[in-house]
Amino acid sequence: MNILLPVHHFPPHFNAGAELYTFRLARWLQQRGHAVHVVTVDSIKQGSYEKLGVEESSYEGVPVSRLSFNVYAAPLDSHFKKVWEFNNPLLGAWFKELFTREKFDLAHFQAGYLIGAAPLFAAQEAGVPVMLTLHDYWFLCQRITLLKGNDTMCDQEPNSPTGCTWCQALRGQSARRAERWLGKGAGAVLAYSTRHLRREVAMFTERHAVLPKALQVPRLVIAPSKFLASRYASLVPPKRMMVSGYGLDLSRFQSPPLAPQSPPLRCATQHRLHRPGCAPQRRASHRASLQAVAHKRTQIRATHLRQHRAVHGLHSAVQRPGGR
Numbered sequence: 001m002n003i004l005l006p007v008h009h010f011p012p013h014f015n016a017g018a019e020l021y022t023f024r025l026a027r028w029l030q031q032r033g034h035a036v037h038v039v040t041v042d043s044i045k046q047g048s049y050e051k052l053g054v055e056e057s058s059y060e061g062v063p064v065s066r067l068s069f070n071v072y073a074a075p076l077d078s079h080f081k082k083v084w085e086f087n088n089p090l091l092g093a094w095f096k097e098l099f100t101r102e103k104f105d106l107a108h109f110q111a112g113y114l115i116g117a118a119p120l121f122a123a124q125e126a127g128v129p130v131m132l133t134l135h136d137y138w139f140l141c142q143r144i145t146l147l148k149g150n151d152t153m154c155d156q157e158p159n160s161p162t163g164c165t166w167c168q169a170l171r172g173q174s175a176r177r178a179e180r181w182l183g184k185g186a187g188a189v190l191a192y193s194t195r196h197l198r199r200e201v202a203m204f205t206e207r208h209a210v211l212p213k214a215l216q217v218p219r220l221v222i223a224p225s226k227f228l229a230s231r232y233a234s235l236v237p238p239k240r241m242m243v244s245g246y247g248l249d250l251s252r253f254q255s256p257p258l259a260p261q262s263p264p265l266r267c268a269t270q271h272r273l274h275r276p277g278c279a280p281q282r283r284a285s286h287r288a289s290l291q292a293v294a295h296k297r298t299q300i301r302a303t304h305l306r307q308h309r310a311v312h313g314l315h316s317a318v319q320r321p322g323g324r
Helices: 017-031 079-087 089-101 118-126 162-171 174-180 185-190 194-215 226-232 310-319
Strands: 001-006 035-042 052-061 062-068 106-110 130-133 220-223 242-244 265-270 287-292 298-303
Touching: 001 185, 017 035, 017 062, 017 106, 017 287, 035 089, 035 185, 062 089, 079 089, 089 118, 106 118, 118 130, 162 194, 220 226, 226 242
Parallel strands: 001 035, 001 106, 035 062, 106 130, 130 220, 220 242
Antiparallel strands: 052 062, 265 287, 287 298
């Protein structure tokens, strides 16, 4: 089979979950005699917003088309600026030409971030069978995480353009102050208060109209967990949804039993600690040292936490008798 694998990023420039999953999948398919071709977005700030840049390359034997465009060069009021994130016309036209030029037996899309809906519609128009592996909440949430701008969970399906606009605005201190003063209903009123926010409402209105239609294109949608599948249940019927893990080889993570006299395992981590609603001090260096010792006892030692005194309270609490 000749299989197309569109994904938002790909090694060696990007090495995260979906990127490495797609690379392993491509190699696995090649080893079993299939031809594969990866398409990825390499940059959104290179070249023009009117013309797609294309670089044909290969990574460890996997053919890769690396696409680029410059969203930052587009005028604020342009149609491209409005839809590039979820229904990019440049990508739609390029995929349409690709499907005309080359015959694919299957297009296996990974997530949706940066690729968007237009390539899915192009595959459907060309009669190419499509499947989709979900890696996150991108089809539901532009922020991908279902975390609101004020770092609280979105507890419902995001289907309100004004609600999603206000969610994005909450990343800024002015919107957070307005919500503290006016209450939770502030977003419904203030989402139309500026020209920028009105543009965002229009964008989310179109996003919420387009992406549910895009999810109807794949014949099969794969979710790596039951929980992720449940979040998409209203948009993807059970007959088209399959729960299947990432197929990772976990044998290398199986640790041998520790010797009875093994020394303590010490781990250190560095964080920015801040209260919800308050931005962290960017230049402050906050360090915490975590020491794991035998017999299931854990001791936490905090050092150099001048900026956030509350952490010393945590340190004191875990030092009390019976603290873990």
